[in-house]
Amino acid sequence: MALLKIHFRGICVHFRHLVPAIPHRVVLPNATALRFGLVDMPGASRTLPYVLAPHFPMLLVRNDEMQLDLNVGGVMTGGIIYDAVRLQVANAIRPGVIYSPDYHEVAQVARYVEAYQFSDEVVLGGRASCYFDVTSGYIAPDRVGENIAGVVVTIETAGPPMLAASPFFQATAERPAVSFITLPGDDVELVVGNVGLGCGEGGADGFDFLLNYLTLKGGLPRHLCAQPPQVVPVPFGDAIATAIARLAEFHWPDGVHLPDFDTMLFSPTLSCSNSTYP
Numbered sequence: 217m218a219l220l221k222i223h224f225r226g227i228c229v230h231f232r233h234l235v236p237a238i239p240h241r242v243v244l245p246n247a248t249a250l251r252f253g254l255v256d257m258p259g260a261s262r263t264l265p266y267v268l269a270p271h272f273p274m275l276l277v278r279n280d281e282m283q284l285d286l287n288v289g290g291v292m293t294g295g296i297i298y299d300a301v302r303l304q305v306a307n308a309i310r311p312g313v314i315y316s317p318d319y320h321e322v323a324q325v326a327r328y329v330e331a332y333q334f335s336d337e338v339v340l341g342g343r344a345s346c347y348f349d350v351t352s353g354y355i356a357p358d359r360v361g362e363n364i365a366g367v368v369v370t371i372e373t374a375g376p377p378m379l380a381a382s383p384f385f386q387a388t389a390e391r392p393a394v395s396f397i398t399l400p401g402d403d404v405e406l407v408v409g410n411v412g413l414g415c416g417e418g419g420a421d422g423f424d425f426l427l428n429y430l431t432l433k434g435g436l437p438r439h440l441c442a443q444p445p446q447v448v449p450v451p452f453g454d455a456i457a458t459a460i461a462r463l464a465e466f467h468w469p470d471g472v473h474l475p476d477f478d479t480m481l482f483s484p485t486l487s488c489s490n491s492t493y494p
Contacts, residue, residue, distance in 0.1 A: 218402045220305060220377035222369045223278075223358055224348075226411035227271050227427040229325060230355075230367055230492040231339060232315075239313045240350040242367075243339055244410040245430035246300075247271035250459060255426070257440035266423035269459045271412040271488065273297040273345040278405040288381045290391030299391075300384035301346055303408075306396060307374045308352035316356035322367060325428050325491045328442045334493065335433045342384040344431075348408055358490075366490045376400050412488060413459070424488035431493075445489055 224230075224242055231241045251268040275295040277284045286295040326332040337343040353371035357364040371377070377399040383391050399406065412424060425444040429436050 217309070218373045218376050218404065220371045220373055220399065220404050220406060222348075222371070222406045222408055224367045224369070224490055225365065225407060225409040226488045226490075227424070227430075228348075228367070228408070228410055228490045229339075229428050229431045230322070230490060231334070232492070232494065235340065235349070238349045238351060240355060240369075241339070242348040242350065242408070243344050243431055244273045244297075244346040244348070244408075245338060245427065246343070246345045247410060247412075247427045247430060248345070251427075251436070252456075253426075253436060253438075255423075255438060255440060257443050259443050266426065267456050267459050268424060268427055269412045271410050271424070271427060273410045274408075276407045276409070277399055278407060284399065286397060288383075288395045288397070291381060291383050291395075297346055300342060300344060302349065302382045302384065303346060304349040304351065304380050305353075305371050305373060306378040306380040308371050309374050310372055311352050313350060313352065314354050316354065318357055319355060319492075321364060322357050322492045323364075323425070323445055323489060325431070325493050328440050328444050329429065329432065329437045330439075330441050332493070333433045334431050338431050345410065346408075364489065367492070376402070377404050377406075410488075425491070427488065428491040 227245060227247050229243045229245065231243060233239055235241050247268075248270045250270055252265070253268075254263050254265055256263050274297060275286050275292070277286070287293055288301065291297065291299045291301045335343075350369055350371075353369045355367065355369050358366040358368035379397040379399065381395045381397065382393060385391075422444060426436055
């Protein structure tokens with residue numbers, strides 16, 4: 217038996233008991249576009265502009281003694297997901313999930329907008345970057361100090377943990393219908409992130425949390441009924457200048473400048489923190 221601990225970071229929305237036979241689905245929405253917008257919320261004296269930098273889905277095994285290339289033909293290279301995929305742990309034991317008593321402390325997307333209704337296309341129909349379906353394990357807030365920086369899922373597996381990866385779209389010779397990745401070891405930590413250019417560097421204005429609402433029917437909200445975590449507005453000109461400067465340094469897929477995962481794991485990145493529904 218082995219133990220797999222999965223740390224979810226960045227823009228990941230956790231849906232509970234929504235899909236038959238899948239008690240817990242983590243949706244990484246497609247947040248790879250640069251977005252601008254306006255939003256009203258309590259406590260703000262005016263309508264606030266925001267800039268949301270692109271966020272990218274990726275995986276990393278945290279083990280300094282092991283170099284593991286997370287590759288899936290036509291879907292993922294070096295842990296960076298570039299085509300939509302469904303992931304799950306293929307050899308989990310002890311079916312069923314258990315939530316920690318404090319799981320309710322994870323930010324709830326329905327808290328900040330009125331009558332939140334998820335998009336069927338995004339949450340169920342494959343219009344996302346990634347689904348990570350969890351059928352077994354213990355699910356709890358992932359705390360960094362006093363802050364909740366994400367969600368952690370602990371899963372027991374029969375032998376070394378094995379991930380099954382299934383592309384959302386038509387399989388080809390280069391893109392198999394199902395691929396398997398074995399994560400060697402008896403105690404493995406996997407980071408699953410949907411993180412942006414500059415995440416983990418500090419200075420975020422907090423509006424990245426809005427990207428969780430790419431799961432919302434109708435898209436990003438214009439009005440909020442409560443202030444999201446850690447919103448500290450910065451001048452719009454500064455925000456757009458920073459976003460453009462980061463994009464200018466970005467080269468896909470080679471030479472990708474993305475956040476250091478250890479920084480993401482051990483820093484309270486509340487501005488693009490996970491969320492949950494319901």
